[in-house]
Amino acid sequence: SAVISQKPSRDICQRGTSLTIQCQVDSQVTMMFWYRQQPGQSLTLIATANQGSEATYESGFVIDKFPISRPNLTFSTLTVSNMSPEDSSIYLCSVERGRKAFFGQGTRLTVV
């Protein structure tokens, strides 16, 4: 299994500001995934973060809006930049182990 810690668990932010979400895994993993779950909707993959290389973004997501860092094999950050109310969502970090995905508890972001 994998234990994933995400911080913060929730935050309320002013529009136009940025928030950085941290994801810590209890052991080394090659890839880390960032998902977004908008209110009442399903999860959508934002990007895949590999250590030592640029993150790979899915269609509709760009690095300027969601910059990602992956400084080592157990840690990653996702920044939500220049926030607007439409960014209000739950952001989840995920890792794969044995063809099984594990998720953090998520960060519930509200932009006012």
Place this chain on the structure above:
Amino acid sequence: AQSVTQLDSQVPVFEEAPVELRCNYSSSVSVYLFWYVQYPNQGLQLLLKYLSGSTLVKGINGFEAEFNKSQTSFHLRKPSVHISDTAEYFCAVSRLQGAQKLVFGQGTRLTINP
């Protein structure tokens, strides 16, 4: 590309009744199939997965799912539900090759009534 359709957004069921949550997928390549559960105010938890072999897959909490390749379906079933099964259920797929990027369905909210 892959896509997942969960045919019911909400399913209300009485306690101890059977339930089936429907999931259909579309993909030009072979995929792995998953069901995840999200209890209120909690993270996602894997219920079960189909990778290969027997098409009937048993998971945790008494749930099972059957992979039907010809109908591209992976419906989730439980013969007798409990109040504690109230949650959001997500069907998901991933490609066999490469990173396990999951494509999720829209989710089905299962509500168990006493």
